[in-house]
Amino acid sequence: MSFFLFVPWHYAHWAVRCVEYGFVGRLPLEGIRICDLTWIIAGPTATRVLADFGADVIRVEHGQAVDAIRLGRPIVGESPTLNNSGFFNYINRNKRSVLLNVRHPMGHDLLKRLIASSDVVVENFSSGVMDSWGLGYDELRSIREDIIYCALSGFGHSGRDKEYTTWGPTAQALSGLSIMSGLPGKQPAGWGYSYMDHTAGYYAASAIMMALYHRQQTGEGQQIDLSQVEAGTVLTGPAFLDATVNGHSWRREGLPPGNRAWQPEVAPHNTYPCAGEDRWIAIAVMNDAEWQALVRAMDEPAWATDSRFATNEGRLQNQDELDEHIAAWTREQSDRDLTAFLQAAGVRAGLVQKASDRFEDDPQLAARGWWHNLSHAELDDCEYDGVVPRLDATPGELRTASPLLGEHTHEVMTGILGLSDEEYIDHETAGVFM
Amino acid sequence: MSGPLTGLRVVEFCDELGQLAGKLLADMGADVIKVEPPSGSSARTIGPFVKDIPGPDRSLNFWYYNTNKRSATFDLENSDEDRAVVRRLCLAADIVIEDRSPGALAAHGLDYPSLAAEAPGIIYCAITPFGQDGPWAQYQTSDLVSLALGGPMAMNGYDPEDAPGAPPIHGNGDQAYNTACHAALHGILAALLVRTKSGGDGQYIDCSMHEALSCTTEVGMPYWLYKRENVIRQTGRHAAAQRTERWMYRAADGRDVLIFGVGRDNRTWSDIKTWMQSHGFGKQFDEERFDDPMARQPARGTPEAKEILAELGAFIASQPAEEIYRGGQQRGQAWGIVLAPDEMLNDPHWWDRGFFAEVTGEGVDEPVLMPGAPYIFSRTPWELRRPAPKLGEHTDEVRAELAAP
Numbered sequence: 060m061s062f063f064l065f066v067p068w069h070y071a072h073w074a075v076r077c078v079e080y081g082f083v084g085r086l087p088l089e090g091i092r093i094c095d096l097t098w099i100i101a102g103p104t105a106t107r108v109l110a111d112f113g114a115d116v117i118r119v120e121h122g123q124a125v126d127a128i129r130l131g132r133p134i135v136g137e138s139p140t141l142n143n144s145g146f147f148n149y150i151n152r153n154k155r156s157v158l159l160n161v162r163h164p165m166g167h168d169l170l171k172r173l174i175a176s177s178d179v180v181v182e183n184f185s186s187g188v189m190d191s192w193g194l195g196y197d198e199l200r201s202i203r204e205d206i207i208y209c210a211l212s213g214f215g216h217s218g219r220d221k222e223y224t225t226w227g228p229t230a231q232a233l234s235g236l237s238i239m240s241g242l243p244g245k246q247p248a249g250w251g252y253s254y255m256d257h258t259a260g261y262y263a264a265s266a267i268m269m270a271l272y273h274r275q276q277t278g279e280g281q282q283i284d285l286s287q288v289e290a291g292t293v294l295t296g297p298a299f300l301d302a303t304v305n306g307h308s309w310r311r312e313g314l315p316p317g318n319r320a321w322q323p324e325v326a327p328h329n330t331y332p333c334a335g336e337d338r339w340i341a342i343a344v345m346n347d348a349e350w351q352a353l354v355r356a357m358d359e360p361a362w363a364t365d366s367r368f369a370t371n372e373g374r375l376q377n378q379d380e381l382d383e384h385i386a387a388w389t390r391e392q393s394d395r396d397l398t399a400f401l402q403a404a405g406v407r408a409g410l411v412q413k414a415s416d417r418f419e420d421d422p423q424l425a426a427r428g429w430w431h432n433l434s435h436a437e438l439d440d441c442e443y444d445g446v447v448p449r450l451d452a453t454p455g456e457l458r459t460a461s462p463l464l465g466e467h468t469h470e471v472m473t474g475i476l477g478l479s480d481e482e483y484i485d486h487e488t489a490g491v492f493m
Numbered sequence: 494m495s496g497p498l499t500g501l502r503v504v505e506f507c508d509e510l511g512q513l514a515g516k517l518l519a520d521m522g523a524d525v526i527k528v529e530p531p532s533g534s535s536a537r538t539i540g541p542f543v544k545d546i547p548g549p550d551r552s553l554n555f556w557y558y559n560t561n562k563r564s565a566t567f568d569l570e571n572s573d574e575d576r577a578v579v580r581r582l583c584l585a586a587d588i589v590i591e592d593r594s595p596g597a598l599a600a601h602g603l604d605y606p607s608l609a610a611e612a613p614g615i616i617y618c619a620i621t622p623f624g625q626d627g628p629w630a631q632y633q634t635s636d637l638v639s640l641a642l643g644g645p646m647a648m649n650g651y652d653p654e655d656a657p658g659a660p661p662i663h664g665n666g667d668q669a670y671n672t673a674c675h676a677a678l679h680g681i682l683a684a685l686l687v688r689t690k691s692g693g694d695g696q697y698i699d700c701s702m703h704e705a706l707s708c709t710t711e712v713g714m715p716y717w718l719y720k721r722e723n724v725i726r727q728t729g730r731h732a733a734a735q736r737t738e739r740w741m742y743r744a745a746d747g748r749d750v751l752i753f754g755v756g757r758d759n760r761t762w763s764d765i766k767t768w769m770q771s772h773g774f775g776k777q778f779d780e781e782r783f784d785d786p787m788a789r790q791p792a793r794g795t796p797e798a799k800e801i802l803a804e805l806g807a808f809i810a811s812q813p814a815e816e817i818y819r820g821g822q823q824r825g826q827a828w829g830i831v832l833a834p835d836e837m838l839n840d841p842h843w844w845d846r847g848f849f850a851e852v853t854g855e856g857v858d859e860p861v862l863m864p865g866a867p868y869i870f871s872r873t874p875w876e877l878r879r880p881a882p883k884l885g886e887h888t889d890e891v892r893a894e895l896a897a898p
Contacts, residue, residue, distance in 0.1 A: 246741055341642075
């Protein structure tokens, strides 16, 4: 085939498919329905990812056992209304909410009908809750043979301690992540937030999409059992292997190393104070060429040309003195200006950005249009971060703010589940939608 | 049984930033060919090393992040023939992942527009520190620098009395790179699902580590968005708008116990109270003022909460960490011990679940254990089919496959 024919054929083929399948402007997970039984943070983080990419995520909520994050700070206004948590709004955008009393036989029946019309059921209850509802995987399969069921829990749904529970910080402690963060000789610092709620949620979102792909290929559904602690340990691989191969534990003197480098072993590699209150810059020099760039950027002070600092080995051995000298140089400088100056000089450096810095002053996030606005009935205009990563043909997007509690009950019951208005009122009167 | 991604072909041009994305695909069945320069991926120079001796096939970082991949070496800088072979490799792939600086692969004819013109089905994911455009697109970074700019570090550190003047602290283990790869995987899988549905078109994915981190800081961002407040760092617990009570207490054996709430409801409170009292702690807990669950919650700052935590701290200091952990969990408390990663090996629960995977490589005589699957799939399981490849181990094999009709 000649080049002349080749290009137009592809173009025409592509254009036809765009029309035929509505490819342009579509969301990648459009048409996928998620029966979302999750709450708190980890589960809703998983469904945030799926909702951002266009899945129809229906939160099944319960008036008697409301998602605690609906009361989670920051709250806007004097007291919690269940709809005015900024935190809830942040992780539940793009979703719908139905109120359903699943302990009521009629509510239980409606939940089964919702499951029958869903591609995925996801929950992050303690192990055993779904069985107590009569909705273990076998029952789910009997409702819909090709259902994908993702259970996200602390310890997983098997093993002798499956009844144990976690919050993000517990999982971080048990998985080894906490001990890998801190100053030597001190208690671990953290993580300072529930990194493993985010990240277990990210793994759940990936697992669900992989299972959906397998179903696309074969028509088969399956069950996914995800333990938050195991997902945490998956993020410690080289440290874990250092123990099993070399016998080096993280429970030894000098570790954790603060902001100095564990691996690769390089120096300087630390945070240094800058002008202002609690302002810091991180600098990481990975090799001799980058060290020479830093020396030039500092205007070649006499101490820096000392032969003890000429090699990485020498810099590692004299790290206390090295860090003191660099801190003396950074101390009076603006963290933001110094970041730009060092980057231009070929040095890996970046200020420690607080949320205010990222939202108000980060030129990169601003230039890429990272911040968005949506309106919410109780919170008015809300600001949000964007969708990562950016798909050029079918990007994720922000469509709606987080749902009010039960906002979509009528719409879902009469729409997806096909209840007549009369049936809806009967169920409502019977106390099913609460 | 094999993973859900079996049959997918992936070409990976990644070092330490993007290598986890390839592993996550490979571990679930994809055939991931890692294209390395003749000198090897820079990840091969990252320790720790087997028996602390460096070498291209001895990096435990490389061992871990490159399981189930194949390695083929090509000289993209100097060889036209190699560039042509690699281009053909990409054209035959479903997915290309790269973590080079924006524009770098275009010099070798391996950029998305050039490949997609011939193979429109390609899903091409570029993982970079800051994204393909914007004023920081060419900034250089490291895991530490990205955790600083992206926001996680600002939330992590110490109470002033624990470490006066301490800086924000970063967590180790390449968590900035890992977070970038988690986002990349979401994009790749979403593109894969829509590709099947739409009849075969791939697309380009721009994955910015900075953006991935910036939406992974939990309450930090909502506090600014809704209250215009920055949270403050605290030892071993969540950053918060105001100081909160401690969660981390040292047990009698010197290990730290993480407690997260104490007796949130009256049933578990009664169990905890009885347990502590049986060891001689918390005699005053029978007083009526401790009966209200709200009064007991540390976040409320009540005198009762302070008293409970003081007694609990003394109780924990009198017991080994394991007693506190198991005793708390058996009484409905989501408590934990601060463990080193490998200490999970001492807990039979994880063996029950088959979590650990055996791996081999240069310098070890017997298989060694490493973390296994992050998720258990009932039908298409995670699987360790092969350890990380030696440098160039599959070059001939890959060339032969391309040459085959």
